[in-house]
Amino acid sequence: MYGHWPAICSRIKAAVKRLIAVVLAVLLLAGCAGGRLQTAVEKAAGLEVHFLDVGQGDCILVRFPDGRNMLVDAGSTKSAGTVVNYLKKNGVRKLDFVVATHPHEDHIGSLDAVIKAFEIGEVFMPGATTTTKTFRDVLAAVRDKGLKITTARAGLNILRSDNLSADIIAPHGSQYESLNNHSAVVKITYGRVGFLLTGDAEAQSEAEMLAGSASSLKADVLKxxxxxxxxxxxxxxxxxxxxxxxxxSLAADNDYHYPHKVVLDRLKKAGVQVLRTDQKGTIVFATDGKDITFSTEK
Ligand SMILES: [Zn+2]
Known part of the structure; x- marks a missing residue:
């Protein structure tokens, strides 16, 4: 009888070891699953703003926490492939909101291609018109899809929920000498974090925005x-x-010698960190409504 004890003891020891191993494995798996879950929730709850490198031009993709997408401008005609591929690569199927800030080619050149390639929700454009082919192509693409254009003007709300809003805060007027001042300016606020996307709005429109509601201009990220x-x-x-x-957002060695030194000096004096698409490629900001992170292509 006594002779069996060592064998029984070793069997019990082995069983206990197995039990400990199983418990550890379960705890480890639970921990991993918890971590994955947390990451997924965080991602789902976040706002992303992608400043695409489209050379000389603007193209901004906004991914809202609820999965809706907004495109602000679409770059020049030659960046159609870049823009459409980037959106597809990022899993965008529908652009719930499309904002054409103003009808200059470096902002709407590829918009007809984008409208053709994706399901489109609402389209916002300022009241300004031009006679260019690129503008006519955009209008034709809008018409062919049976979409209608909402006139972008200060005071227009694009979306609003508990802690998220997107508003158009310019143009205030309808008559400007420069087409740039017709630019639809979009302000996005998520929690405590703000983005201000200004198109090509110039000092005249900036002064009107200041007079309109200077307090609403505060933003962590300024385009x-x-x-x-x-x-x-x-x-x-x-x-x-x-x-x-x-x-x-610009091309290196562009014909206009952008950015102008006086602007870079103003930004430097104000202690603002400058990120340029000609130097960094596509720039992606992400925020949970409190903190901001960014990543760059280069
Ligand atoms: Zn421009």
Missing amino acids: VGHHGSKTSTSTPFLKAVAPRYAVI
């Missing part, structure tokens, strides 16, 4: 107006926006 041209980013406007980050 610098008109590719860093000295016609935009006036000192009082920059002071009211008081951004942490400024994104300039």
